[in-house]
Amino acid sequence: MVSIKEALEIGQEEFFLAGNSTCAGCGLEIALRWAMKALGPNTALVTPASCLNVVVGLWPKTAPNFPFMNMAFAAAAAAATGVSAAFEVKAHRFPGKVWEKMTTLVFAGDGGTTDIGIQGLSGAAERNSNIIYCCYDNEAYMNTGIQRSSSTPHGAITTTTTLGKERYKKNLPRIMAAHDLPYVATCSVSEPLDIYEKFKKAKSIEGCKYIHILASCPPGWGIASEESVEIPRLAVKTGSWILYEIENGVLKLSKKSKPLLDPSKRAPLIDYLSRQKRFSKLSEKTLIELQERLDLEWSKLADELSCQEHNQ
Amino acid sequence: MVEAQQDIIQKKETKIIKGNIAAAYAAKSARVQVISAYPITPQTTVVEKLSEFADKGEMPGTQYLKMESEHSVMASIIGASTAGTRTFTATSGQGLFYMYEMVHWAAGARLPIVTTISSRGPAPPWNIWADFTDVISCRDTGWMISFASGHQEIYDDILMSYKICEDHDILLPKFVAYGGFTLSHTSKPVIIEEQEDVDEFLPPLPDEKGWPHIFLDPERPMMHGNLIMPSGFYNEFRLKIHFTHTLAKQKIKDVSTEFEKKFGRSYGNGLVEEYKMEDAEIAVLNYGELAMQMEDAVDDLRNEGYKVGCVKLRYFRPFPTEEIRQIAKKVKVLGVADRATAFGSPTGGPVSSEVLAALYGSGTSTIILPIVMGLGGREVGLEQQKNQLKVLNHLNETGEFPKDMIEGTFWDGLLEVD
Numbered sequence: 001m002v003s004i005k006e007a008l009e010i011g012q013e014e015f016f017l018a019g020n021s022t023c024a025g026c027g028l029e030i031a032l033r034w035a036m037k038a039l040g041p042n043t044a045l046v047t048p049a050s051c052l053n054v055v056v057g058l059w060p061k062t063a064p065n066f067p068f069m070n071m072a073f074a075a076a077a078a079a080a081t082g083v084s085a086a087f088e089v090k091a092h093r094f095p096g097k098v099w100e101k102m103t104t105l106v107f108a109g110d111g112g113t114t115d116i117g118i119q120g121l122s123g124a125a126e127r128n129s130n131i132i133y134c135c136y137d138n139e140a141y142m143n144t145g146i147q148r149s150s151s152t153p154h155g156a157i158t159t160t161t162t163l164g165k166e167r168y169k170k171n172l173p174r175i176m177a178a179h180d181l182p183y184v185a186t187c188s189v190s191e192p193l194d195i196y197e198k199f200k201k202a203k204s205i206e207g208c209k210y211i212h213i214l215a216s217c218p219p220g221w222g223i224a225s226e227e228s229v230e231i232p233r234l235a236v237k238t239g240s241w242i243l244y245e246i247e248n249g250v251l252k253l254s255k256k257s258k259p260l261l262d263p264s265k266r267a268p269l270i271d272y273l274s275r276q277k278r279f280s281k282l283s284e285k286t287l288i289e290l291q292e293r294l295d296l297e298w299s300k301l302a303d304e305l306s307c308q309e310h311n312q
Numbered sequence: 313m314v315e316a317q318q319d320i321i322q323k324k325e326t327k328i329i330k331g332n333i334a335a336a337y338a339a340k341s342a343r344v345q346v347i348s349a350y351p352i353t354p355q356t357t358v359v360e361k362l363s364e365f366a367d368k369g370e371m372p373g374t375q376y377l378k379m380e381s382e383h384s385v386m387a388s389i390i391g392a393s394t395a396g397t398r399t400f401t402a403t404s405g406q407g408l409f410y411m412y413e414m415v416h417w418a419a420g421a422r423l424p425i426v427t428t429i430s431s432r433g434p435a436p437p438w439n440i441w442a443d444f445t446d447v448i449s450c451r452d453t454g455w456m457i458s459f460a461s462g463h464q465e466i467y468d469d470i471l472m473s474y475k476i477c478e479d480h481d482i483l484l485p486k487f488v489a490y491g492g493f494t495l496s497h498t499s500k501p502v503i504i505e506e507q508e509d510v511d512e513f514l515p516p517l518p519d520e521k522g523w524p525h526i527f528l529d530p531e532r533p534m535m536h537g538n539l540i541m542p543s544g545f546y547n548e549f550r551l552k553i554h555f556t557h558t559l560a561k562q563k564i565k566d567v568s569t570e571f572e573k574k575f576g577r578s579y580g581n582g583l584v585e586e587y588k589m590e591d592a593e594i595a596v597l598n599y600g601e602l603a604m605q606m607e608d609a610v611d612d613l614r615n616e617g618y619k620v621g622c623v624k625l626r627y628f629r630p631f632p633t634e635e636i637r638q639i640a641k642k643v644k645v646l647g648v649a650d651r652a653t654a655f656g657s658p659t660g661g662p663v664s665s666e667v668l669a670a671l672y673g674s675g676t677s678t679i680i681l682p683i684v685m686g687l688g689g690r691e692v693g694l695e696q697q698k699n700q701l702k703v704l705n706h707l708n709e710t711g712e713f714p715k716d717m718i719e720g721t722f723w724d725g726l727l728e729v730d
Contacts, residue, residue, distance in 0.1 A: 058540065068533070075390075083395045120383070
């Protein structure tokens with residue numbers, strides 16, 4: 001774990017610069033800043049259609065001070081595969097240069113990942129393309145005006161689910177883990193040092209790495225800008241968003257989530273949901289049902305971990 | 313000249329290979345650095361042959377990406393080209409349609425990507441045979457589009473394409489199209505040039521810094537493709553692509569001349585190839601394999617005393633407007649034969665519509681007869697093409713159009729229906 005002193009040092013260097021056009025309290029910005037602190041300047045970023053396309057700055061202004069490529073919605077993982085292949089070609093042709101140290105990073109929203117981008121992502125994962133694919137998950141199409149995605153949670157109001165979403169959130173990290181990836185991790189923007197450490201680890205691993213970050217969106221979630229760290233922290237505390245790593249198939253709960261295996265350590269789900277306007281139409285019955293589903297998910301997780309331990 | 317060419321040819325390695333295999337050999341000769349592909353009939357043997365080369369270690373340092381869709385293929389090629397490598401892919405019909413979003417992207421990003429199309433008819437109903445509607449659907453994407461009419465031309469045109477596309481004044485992508493099965497799966501002798509000669513002919517592979525205008529380099533961080541407001545340079549960027557097409561016409565001619573000097577094979581002025589047009593009164597313009605067969609039809613009718621000629625359109629984009637105007641001036645009647653559709657256009661075929669547009673304001677009184685034929689691989693035989701010439705001759709002599717014209721277009725070779 002990174003010490004406070006180290007964290008302060010890490011915190012100094014910025015790669016996604018001030019003056020970008022994110023909303024106040026944007027979770028994406030926290031996620032990208034801390035990911036880049038871990039990856040450093042020898043990184044090329046590919047982003048599909050998403051808020052990130054816009055917040056990097058309108059032409060000719062640009063906030064990232066590292067190579068950055070905008071891409072079509074469904075195409076980020078594939079484009080990154082091509083970039084990574086080109087770096088490999090160049091590393092071979094020009095040995096001892098920066099090319100062998102390059103990291104190819106995708107930073108995509110939940111729509112670009114769990115919906116339109118899933119084919120390309122699945123392809124890159126199956127090929128084990130040497131990239132880090134990061135989904136910053138604000139749980140709807142925020143850039144186009146808060147429409148539901150397959151990552152939108154049950155009951156959330158969006159502009160296309162005005163009564164609250166009927167279906168449940170797609171569990172993409174687990175789908176990615178099923179691709180037999182060397183590294184899968186979940187993060188929350190409320191835990192920047194956890195983001196830092198997980199990207200550091202991902203950078204050191206060859207092959208396709210997948211990191212899924214819960215990223216708050218004040219206008220999309222119906223929260224105040226100053227709550228954009230507190231609310232995702234509640235998602236972690238209630239166990240609604242679980243922080244873990246799956247390294248070569250081995251599941252490990254991260255520091256903030258591990259104690260929550262004990263149900264008494266988990267804050268009630270309502271603490272997280274009631275603070276957000278997007279859940280304002282949840283009925284009492286649905287709230288109870290969601291708490292039951294969450295408890296069941298945790299007991300399955302406990303079973304999985306004990307089974308894993310038994311087999312080791 | 314002919315004897316000199318024969319001499320050169322006899323010394324060289326000739327293989328009897330299918331058109332698709334010629335395309336694979338061309339990619340290998342061009343030392344492409346990143347290949348990305350997804351299988352589709354009738355393109356498959358291009359990428360199979362490249363796999364074979366790669367697996368045998370004959371393409372050291374080349375990355376071969378086996379993608380999960382054509383959309384991802386072009387996305388990966390865009391990524392690899394942006395990062396400064398020479399790239400290659402191949403597709404057909406539906407695959408090109410699925411790729412289409414990224415086709416626009418590649419041109420907008422000004423990347424010198426070369427892609428071959430084994431053309432096939434669009435579905436439904438399912439069709440896998442020669443029909444250029446696929447590549448012609450990319451008319452307005454900013455890509456250059458050429459047609460190869462024979463096996464050797466597939467190999468040669470791919471080599472020329474890299475020289476044209478990678479020219480620092482051009483930097484645009486290009487399709488090389490040829491008929492599915494008619495060329496992709498038939499075999500003919502093809503000269504595979506010596507590697508050192510190809511290396512001399514082509515520009516060097518991009519250096520460490522990548523292309524002059526575009527790169528992914530941490531020492532020179534650059535943002536690619538971010539949002540531009542209507543008041544920004546969007547219109548001007550688009551106009552630059554148009555100007556580059558105009559500029560490319562001369563570049564294509566120059567490269568064609570250089571190619572002839574180096575390898576002894578010529579393709580007209582690069583944009584069009586004329587055949588027996590000196591004293592022709594009537595002529596037909598074709599593209600792809602039927603342009604080559606038309607030369608035999610012209611020979612046969614010349615033996616019968618007809619003053620006929622034919623024209624091979626090598627480039628659809630950029631469109632050789634000046635050449636078409638000059639050609640039209642030479643004859644009284646010009647047939648324009650499309651193996652492609654342009655539903656709802658002024659004529660039934662896409663190229664005949666272009667020819668008519670090119671002639672507007674040129675003061676020509678030449679009669680243009682649009683012909684549509686051979687869609688979805690329907691056979692167009694030598695006799696049928698000879699008959700087309702006779703129809704044009706009849707039009708020239710009597711002023712009578714064929715009886716079964718449909719809305720100004722001669723749909724040749726339709727089945728009889730009640």
